[in-house]
Amino acid sequence: MAATQTATRSPDLKPSSRSARKTVRAAAKPADAIKLLKDDHKEVKTYFKQYDALEKDADKQVLADKICLALTVHAQIEEEIYYPAARGAIDDDDLLDEAEVEHASAKQLIAEIRAMKASDRLFDAKVTVLGEYINHHVEEEETEMFPESRDSDLDLKALGAQLAARKAEFMAEVGLA
16 A cells, blocks of 8 residues: 555556556546546446456455445445536436436445355346446446536536545545555
């Protein structure tokens, strides 16, 4: 962790994980809110594809933990920052309400997965269903909510900076930044 903390001060030292490096870069040079959220979506989609190819329970456990953490951080920043801003800027309360319900369903599955071991009978099924939920949720955000946000008067750069800062803070809280 010391190397990670130093990495934010010295360009010669890099944070240990790819995710931590991306978080440090994002906080230093924030993208607009939609790009940041789409990048998260892409990263998690990659994790689910990698999970499908795994055979060993130990590898599945590590990647499932990574998926759960990434989704938890993503949901947190959306719920704290993006959704309230979007609710004030776009005229689609139903879409935002559905997104909140989808987050609640995903959080329930995440809690169940975190309480399990990869060798448990329904572990793979729960990770698979979580991936399906997330794919559906991402599709709605990227094809409906994000375009509506782009067409609104939201300051997506400022919102992106807030999202990146909160994400970096949250990652530091869990020891990944």
